[in-house]
Amino acid sequence: xxxxxxxxxxxxxxxxxxxxxxxxxxxPLTLAExxxxxxxxxxxxxxxxxxxxxxxxxxxxxxxxxxxxxxxxRYRFRFxxxxxxxxxxxxxxxxxxxxxxxxxxxxxGRTPVSPDVPRPERLAAVDRAVAACMETAGLAxxxxxxVTAGTVGVVDRxxxxxxxxxxxxWAGVDLIAHFGATFDAPVLVCNDSNLAALAEQRMGVARxxxxxxxxxxxxxxxxxxxxxxxxxxxxxxxxxxxxMLDAVGWLRMGEHxxxxxxxxGAAPDEVAGLVFGAARQGDAGAxxxxxxxxxxxxxxxxxxxxxxxxxxxxxxxxxxxxxDVLLEPLRRALESLCLRMPEIRLSTLGENCVVLGAACMAxxxxxxxxxxxxxxxxxxxxxxxxx
Amino acid sequence: xxxxxxxxxxxxxxxxxxxxxxxxxxxPLTLAExxxxxxxxxxxxxxxxxxxxxxxxxxxxxxxxxxxxxxxxRYRFRFxxxxxxxxxxxxxxxxxxxxxxxxxxxxxGRTPVSPDVPRPERLAAVDRAVAACMETAGLAxxxxxxVTAGTVGVVDRxxxxxxxxxxxxWAGVDLIAHFGATFDAPVLVCNDSNLAALAEQRMGVARxxxxxxxxxxxxxxxxxxxxxxxxxxxxxxxxxxxxMLDAVGWLRMGEHxxxxxxxxGAAPDEVAGLVFGAARQGDAGAxxxxxxxxxxxxxxxxxxxxxxxxxxxxxxxxxxxxxDVLLEPLRRALESLCLRMPEIRLSTLGENCVVLGAACMAxxxxxxxxxxxxxxxxxxxxxxxxx
DNA sequence: CGACTAATAATGGAGTCCTGCATTAGTGGG
DNA sequence: CCCACTAATGCAGGACTCCATTATTAGTCG
Numbered sequence: 067x068x069x070x071x072x073x074x075x076x077x078x079x080x081x082x083x084x085x086x087x088x089x090x091x092x093x094p095l096t097l098a099e100x101x102x103x104x105x106x107x108x109x110x111x112x113x114x115x116x117x118x119x120x121x122x123x124x125x126x127x128x129x130x131x132x133x134x135x136x137x138x139x140r141y142r143f144r145f146x147x148x149x150x151x152x153x154x155x156x157x158x159x160x161x162x163x164x165x166x167x168x169x170x171x172x173x174x175g176r177t178p179v180s181p182d183v184p185r186p187e188r189l190a191a192v193d194r195a196v197a198a199c200m201e202t203a204g205l206a207x208x209x210x211x212x213v214t215a216g217t218v219g220v221v222d223r224x225x226x227x228x229x230x231x232x233x234x235x236w237a238g239v240d241l242i243a244h245f246g247a248t249f250d251a252p253v254l255v256c257n258d259s260n261l262a263a264l265a266e267q268r269m270g271v272a273r274x275x276x277x278x279x280x281x282x283x284x285x286x287x288x289x290x291x292x293x294x295x296x297x298x299x300x301x302x303x304x305x306x307x308x309x310m311l312d313a314v315g316w317l318r319m320g321e322h323x324x325x326x327x328x329x330x331g332a333a334p335d336e337v338a339g340l341v342f343g344a345a346r347q348g349d350a351g352a353x354x355x356x357x358x359x360x361x362x363x364x365x366x367x368x369x370x371x372x373x374x375x376x377x378x379x380x381x382x383x384x385x386x387x388x389x390d391v392l393l394e395p396l397r398r399a400l401e402s403l404c405l406r407m408p409e410i411r412l413s414t415l416g417e418n419c420v421v422l423g424a425a426c427m428a429x430x431x432x433x434x435x436x437x438x439x440x441x442x443x444x445x446x447x448x449x450x451x452x453x
Numbered sequence: 454x455x456x457x458x459x460x461x462x463x464x465x466x467x468x469x470x471x472x473x474x475x476x477x478x479x480x481p482l483t484l485a486e487x488x489x490x491x492x493x494x495x496x497x498x499x500x501x502x503x504x505x506x507x508x509x510x511x512x513x514x515x516x517x518x519x520x521x522x523x524x525x526x527r528y529r530f531r532f533x534x535x536x537x538x539x540x541x542x543x544x545x546x547x548x549x550x551x552x553x554x555x556x557x558x559x560x561x562g563r564t565p566v567s568p569d570v571p572r573p574e575r576l577a578a579v580d581r582a583v584a585a586c587m588e589t590a591g592l593a594x595x596x597x598x599x600v601t602a603g604t605v606g607v608v609d610r611x612x613x614x615x616x617x618x619x620x621x622x623w624a625g626v627d628l629i630a631h632f633g634a635t636f637d638a639p640v641l642v643c644n645d646s647n648l649a650a651l652a653e654q655r656m657g658v659a660r661x662x663x664x665x666x667x668x669x670x671x672x673x674x675x676x677x678x679x680x681x682x683x684x685x686x687x688x689x690x691x692x693x694x695x696x697m698l699d700a701v702g703w704l705r706m707g708e709h710x711x712x713x714x715x716x717x718g719a720a721p722d723e724v725a726g727l728v729f730g731a732a733r734q735g736d737a738g739a740x741x742x743x744x745x746x747x748x749x750x751x752x753x754x755x756x757x758x759x760x761x762x763x764x765x766x767x768x769x770x771x772x773x774x775x776x777d778v779l780l781e782p783l784r785r786a787l788e789s790l791c792l793r794m795p796e797i798r799l800s801t802l803g804e805n806c807v808v809l810g811a812a813c814m815a816x817x818x819x820x821x822x823x824x825x826x827x828x829x830x831x832x833x834x835x836x837x838x839x840x
Numbered sequence: 841c842g843a844c845t846a847a848t849a850a851t852g853g854a855g856t857c858c859t860g861c862a863t864t865a866g867t868g869g870g
Numbered sequence: 871c872c873c874a875c876t877a878a879t880g881c882a883g884g885a886c887t888c889c890a891t892t893a894t895t896a897g898t899c900g
Contacts, residue, residue, distance in 0.1 A: 074857055074886050077464045098847070105459060107889050135846030136896045277688055291760065293680060300762025301664055302793040308759045369756035372695045373678065375687025406689040461855050461888055485878070494858050522877030523865045
């Protein structure tokens with residue numbers, strides 16, 4: 067974090083980073099644009115850009131035709147220069163996705179897992195999903211620059227899973243060691259709700275927002291907090307666990323739906339969907355159940371909103387598919403509890419939110435390592451992909 | 454925020470800032486030390502330091518005697534180069550303090566104010582307190598580099614007071630304009646609980662902590678949040694207002710104390726102190742009242758703690774003087790509600806916490822302006838103080 | 841086909857940083 | 871009282887990066 071203080075080489079390095087950063091923002095840029103945006107002179111921009119090309123961080127693209135004057139060379143960031151792996155290790159399923167440095171999914175896979183399989187088998191299922199993705203993407207382990215594993219449970223700052231209710235023998239699993247054995251790259255571990263929140267802020271409905279509260283509405287409700295564009299984990303990694311508060315009552319919240327008299331016989335897994343479906347049709351009993359559910363959800367949400375006063379609350383999780391029914395009751399309930407009502411938005415990322423968030427975090431890690439002022443920014447490791 | 458990208462002059466500027474920053478950390482340093490800590494060569498450090506001396510940002514101090522070899526020249530940051538003004542505009546009182554750039558109080562004053570004086574008179578009382586401080590410190594308005602006003606009520610991101618319950622006509626007051634008329638310096642406005650929290654993190658019991666929740670236990674309970682060493686205001690400036698939540702019940706919390714049967718006749722202002730005093734003596738009724746108070750306080754605190762999982766909770770405010778009685782019941786109540794129990798510490802800053810926090814924020818502003826990579830770092834404006 | 845436009849390429853000048861060596865101001869022992 | 875030792879100081883020389891300016895080139899438009 068020691069900015070400033072340095073060599074001439076360091077100045078060059080800083081300027082390289084500045085160029086890389088402006089090019090990182092998606093669109094191809096001409097040299098003149100790069101110079102303008104970085105504040106560098108044209109001559110210096112030429113040198114820096116040539117150097118970055120040389121090292122494989124950026125590449126030239128064909129000039130735009132039809133413009134006045136001599137056509138300008140254009141350059142873009144080589145998103146395909148590197149890849150990251152994102153994982154979502156859930157109770158009932160395991161998801162894996164490989165993306166490029168822009169977060170575009172190159173390969174992905176999903177494997178159902180029984181909630182009570184022992185730890186080694188769950189890890190083996192993850193490994194199989196990962197291997198399948200690598201195969202599809204045509205990548206070797208060395209081509210993956212960072213790995214992030216999302217998991218249920220509380221994850222402390224050292225990346226250890228400290229507390230899990232949903233999977234019997236999952237607490238204490240050392241995912242860093244597990245994936246570190248396969249990949250020679252930084253491995254990060256994070257709670258799944260947190261990653262979903264991150265995904266919303268980076269590529270979801272909250273891209274324009276710095277401070278948000280994410281609600282995971284499902285059978286195991288959860289929440290997460292993004293502040294100033296960055297995930298807030300908390301000192302012990304337990305931020306967002308408002309559901310634990312007795313006065314909030316998220317633990318027994320699902321009962322409102324499951325006890326709905328109209329569907330006494332249905333399987334517990336499906337009741338929620340049935341109730342929301344009935345509510346959509348105008349069934350009075352179902353509507354009342356949804357209302358009660360929303361009221362409970364709102365209490366915990368209000369606790370977070372009053373604590374943080376976020377700009378936006380994002381509603382995600384399995385039940386967000388029924389957002390059309392749930393949103394309005396939630397908004398009404400929240401309105402009566404809050405000092406300043408935040409905007410409420412519905413997630414659109416669906417089931418992939420956690421893997422995508424994992425990929426986002428991995429990309430952040432890559433950026434932090436390669437684009438940090440302290441680090442070398444050496445040659446981009448070329449992947450084994452076709453050019 | 455545009456780091457990197459620049460001129461040779463800019464590199465020099467960055468190096469100047471790096472030197473200034475290492476010297477900012479209190480102790481006088483030798484040239485060799487400055488060079489080592491900044492990573493600069495000795496020759497460059499000499500130039501930069503001479504330049505900073507020239508401009509009045511640092512000064513030479515006598516060398517240490519008794520060491521081996523030729524005595525090294527030593528330099529220190531000139532904390533007395535500038536001053537800031539901190540204010541605490543409360544319901545019953547107005548506090549003002551002038552500090553140097555290290556946060557050392559140079560002059561301070563306190564004026565009692567009736568809760569129902571109209572806005573102009575309250576502002577006039579503030580102005581008198583400020584004038585007295587300036588007089589004592591021997592400063593002219595031009596010598597003040599930044600002003601921060603702490604006030605009751607919610608303060609939005611533009612510095613406007615948007616909602617106040619305790620003072621009738623205070624909402625909508627434009628403190629930036631008011632103080633901007635006197636001082637040709639940045640004027641910041643902030644909620645008082647927030648500033649108290651900042652003071653704890655900078656010069657109080659939480660100096661070693663990055664994430665903390667601050668509890669203001671008093672007749673009008675409040676709370677504030679410091680994350681990653683910086684105040685979290687919230688989108689509308691209303692962060693920390695958990696007390697509003699019905700389920701939490703901070704609004705009627707004081708009743709536990711005021712209704713304590715032992716002191717039915719006493720003035721409402723004094724009951725709390727009496728109850729805590731009696732509890733300290735072992736009075737059963739008083740102990741029960743404190744217990745109930747702590748239980749209510751714990752519910753709101755738990756909402757914040759579960760949301761954020763902070764490292765530390767700091768207990769401040771008027772009732773923190775009775776911390777010896779209140780702390781243990783609070784800890785017990787909180788323990789049963791939290792997933793991970795944070796450390797609880799008792800504030801030691803007393804009544805000055807808000808003014809000190811205001812000074813801290815003003816100093817931060819000065820640092821941000823003068824030490825930022827984008828700004829000129831021209832000559833330090835010399836105060837009219839004696840050298 | 842020529843005028844116009846805007847990017848490219850090349851040169852010279854200025855500023856900052858680093859390394860290395862001789863010099864200087866104290867300390868401590870004989 | 872003088873001398874060896876220590877650690878900081880002061881002063882070159884050399885290297886690198888950046889900028890401004892000017893001449894050149896590759897397209898479009900009339």
